[in-house]
Amino acid sequence: MLHLGVWCFGTHLSALTLILCTVLVPPPAHAYIYVNYKNMSSMLFEDLPALFGAPLPASGLTGLLVSSQPANGCAPMSPPPPLPSSFDANTTKFVALIKRYVCNFDIKVLHAQQAGYSAAIIHNMYSNTLLNMNYSNDTIAEQIDIPSVFTSYYASENLRTYLFPEHVVFVTLKPEFAFPLSYYLIPFTGVVGMIIIVMCVILV
Numbered sequence: 001m002l003h004l005g006v007w008c009f010g011t012h013l014s015a016l017t018l019i020l021c022t023v024l025v026p027p028p029a030h031a032y033i034y035v036n037y038k039n040m041s042s043m044l045f046e047d048l049p050a051l052f053g054a055p056l057p058a059s060g061l062t063g064l065l066v067s068s069q070p071a072n073g074c075a076p077m078s079p080p081p082p083l084p085s086s087f088d089a090n091t092t093k094f095v096a097l098i099k100r101y102v103c104n105f106d107i108k109v110l111h112a113q114q115a116g117y118s119a120a121i122i123h124n125m126y127s128n129t130l131l132n133m134n135y136s137n138d139t140i141a142e143q144i145d146i147p148s149v150f151t152s153y154y155a156s157e158n159l160r161t162y163l164f165p166e167h168v169v170f171v172t173l174k175p176e177f178a179f180p181l182s183y184y185l186i187p188f189t190g191v192v193g194m195i196i197i198v199m200c201v202i203l204v
Contacts (some may be wrong), residue, residue: 031056031149033121034172035065037162045155047121049175050133052106053144060174061119061147063093064164068115073098073108073122077115081165093118095171097159100125100150106135109148119173120148123156149173 035043049056069078073096080094096112100122112120122133133150135141151159162169 030176032174032176033149033151033155033159034060034174035159035162035169036172037167037169043158045151045158046130047149047151047155047173048130048132050105050109050135050148050150052133052135052141052148053109054147056119056147056149056173056175058175060172061093061095062170062172063095063118065095065097065121065159065162065169065171066117067160067163068096068098068108068112068120071099072102073111073120074103075111077111077117079116084168094164095173096120097156097163098122099156104136104140105133105148105150106137106140106144109144109146110140112148113144113146117146119146121151121156121159121171121173122148123151123159124153126153128152128154147173 031047031049033045033047035045064080064083066080077096083089083092094117096115096117096119098108098112098120105122108122109120124130130152131150133148135144159171161167
């Protein structure tokens with residue numbers, strides 16, 4: 001009975017530890033905007049991912065940067081401009097650059113999605129403070145399938161010098177996770193190892 005009790009305790013503890021590790025793996029805490037234009041050095045701007053919509057792919061999302069029309073995204077947007085013939089229309093993505101304020105974040109991103117954009121960058125106005133955008137309406141948030149990020153006014157001023165179609169520049173939105181998975185797996189494997197050692201000592 002003692003052996004069975006120890007085994008049950010060890011099994012339950014291992015399962016609980018695994019569940020906690022799975023639950024506690026964090027969403028991306030930060031993201032970055034990489035800009036590559038011709039032979040220039042790549043530029044990097046910090047942003048924060050939204051708390052609604054799809055997450056950014058781990059490998060990042062790359063697309064042509066376009067200023068939204070209207071600029072604040074509070075009304076239905078115009079679709080992205082036509083692509084040059086050298087681009088593949090089936091694989092080339094577009095990223096909308098949208099101003100903050102006037103309406104809620106989720107409305108802006110939904111309008112970008114409906115216009116055919118694959119992602120949205122919403123930027124602050126006259127401030128470099130970053131925030132995680134939240135949604136205001138459950139019904140609207142449930143319709144959003146594209147990722148979006150929030151960046152600074154400083155970043156937007158730089159990004160607006162490289163807009164398509166005046167310039168053909170690709171931006172990549174890439175997440176950065178707060179902690180690697182190994183941060184959580186190390187304590188998990190340690191607990192499991194201790195359980196195995198204790199069981200072996202008792203069962204011998």
